[in-house]
Amino acid sequence: MAAVTLSELTKVYPNGFEAVTDLSLSLADGEFLVLVGPSGCGKSTALRMIAGLEKITSGDLFVGERRLNDVAPKDRDIAMVFQNYALYPQMTVADNIAFPLRLRKVRKTERNEQVRQAARVLELTDYLERKPAQLSGGQRQRVAMGRAIVRRPELFLMDEPLSNLDAKLRVQMRADIAGIQREFGVTTFYVTHDQVEAMTMGDRVAVIKDGLLQQVDTPEDLYARPANAFVAAFIGSPSMNLYEATLSRADEPDGDCLLTLGDQRVTVPASVIAAQPALAEYLGRPVVVGIRPEHLEDAAVATEHPDDQRIDAVVDVREALGAETLVHFNLNAQAVDSGDPDALDEMRDTGRCTARFAAATRARVGDRIRVNVDVRHLRFFDRHSHEAIAAAAS
Ligand SMILES: Nc1ncnc2c1ncn2[C@@H]1O[C@H](COP(=O)(O)OP(=O)(O)O)[C@@H](O)[C@H]1O
Ligand SMILES: [Mg+2]
Known part of the structure; x- marks a missing residue:
């Protein structure tokens, strides 16, 4: 030894x-x-x-x-x-x-x-x-x-x-x-x-x-x-969803920010931004946002969730696995190539964004649904280097 x-x-x-x-x-x-x-x-x-x-x-x-x-x-x-x-x-x-x-x-x-x-x-x-x-x-x-x-x-x-x-x-x-x-x-x-x-x-x-x-x-x-x-994409299955996005200061005085993801907006509370100090430098700039599938939930199942932390989706593919249901939908945002060939294929093949919903979800293919985004667990990466933004500060 x-x-x-x-x-x-x-x-x-x-x-x-x-x-x-x-x-x-x-x-x-x-x-x-x-x-x-x-x-x-x-x-x-x-x-x-x-x-x-x-x-x-x-x-x-x-x-x-x-x-x-x-x-x-x-x-x-x-x-x-x-x-x-x-x-x-x-x-x-x-x-x-x-x-x-x-x-x-x-x-x-x-x-x-x-x-x-x-x-x-x-x-x-x-x-x-x-x-x-x-x-x-x-x-x-x-x-x-x-x-x-x-x-x-x-x-x-x-x-x-x-x-x-x-x-x-x-x-x-x-x-x-x-x-x-x-x-x-x-x-x-x-x-x-x-x-x-x-x-x-x-x-x-x-x-x-x-x-x-x-x-x-x-x-x-x-x-x-x-x-x-x-x-981020290589570890975890299904892979973390990665998109080009923009983070900007909202108009309100409370320090909340807005994450713009294609044509949708999600409020990221000031407390979340404060927990990742390096993000301050990126406000108003393009970033890559990472969302793990388990941090997306069917709003019809988890009703207690701020409405400004939700996105709209149309169900593309549904995979009922018993204990949970994987739901894939298209986000009108640019998916990011992490360099992991499997992860990108997964995004292409299955409608890009993957969510792990509780088995209780009634979402069916073609349904227009609301999806809760657990913004506390969003990860942010530099758009050019793809390095984690939070890690750079520590
Ligand atoms: N004897 C060799 N001569 C030239 N290139 C090699 C040789 N052996 C392996 N490689 C190349 O080195 C890279 C790494 O190979 P390897 O260490 O076997 O990868 P892994 O085990 O991660 O699959 C590959 O691109 C492979 O083609
Ligand atoms: Mg080998």
Whole structure:
């Protein structure tokens, strides 16, 4: 176990392509850090530099006190679990798990004890004498974890280890891996493109795009205070709605502001503006406003809401999910491309603005409805840089 520091790690491939740029991250001893981003953004490259499978072009890698840049992979005290966990088909589960210990010439009694202990945590005790072919996908994945765990490495690296499993098993394994990691307390660097996986598993989550780190935070802070429009759209499902808008001082003397969104206006009370001091500079200027789907509610369901904090909408698509109903409608305002391809597609395909209404909503396709906007939770971004405006002040 060890703390891990990545200091301005950069990877330029031989063809000149820069896949990772100045990546700086610190993992505390025992921490579970998830690196998440769209496909092709440099996640595996970063992980492979840590493993020693790709040469670091520039920057420094420390595990504990040791600088590992030029240490061969086999001399790094690191264990990896991949998407394609290669188990030895002719060996039993017990022998598969014990394999790294055998390589290290650990004595048989100790080997057996370690395998037994790992099997208990991994819930594989009843399967130790089976061959991999007689196991389910999830069990095989746990055997691969077991093989990594018994080595007691300083650091675990996992590259999308769940992407070959079906959806239900994936949910179970997320919890299992997080639990196993806690039990053993091994510092873990986990890579995935799946933001739900990242949010549910990580102590902290690092978001990367085009080889550039966007934000590192706890899942809660990442969701509540995204550093820029990309993170705002990438984290959370359905995505945050992002529009070009203008914020201006209302005529009244009480300091309230008006958010102009296409041809509609929403009052943003002075107290909300005061809570985000950096907004003062943006009054009268174009901004990007972010509205999470759960901060929009059917006015017919939630009747207690100031009428000047509502917008009009015509229901375009309705998806009743049981516990809630997703309602999509068009806002006559310019949607913003956050740089997350999935998020923009979602906006295009489904009528752009997505709201998560309580299941009690009676809104049907074609209905003209009023929608409550929970203005306390609006996020604002600079129109040009797409950086969060609130974050700039702190
Ligand atoms: N050996 C290589 N030579 C050149 N480019 C590469 C090489 N390996 C990966 N890349 C490119 O680097 C980028 C990042 O790849 P990768 O780290 O595998 O992304 P991710 O794991 O986030 O999907 C991609 O654009 C990929 O095409
Ligand atoms: Mg990858």
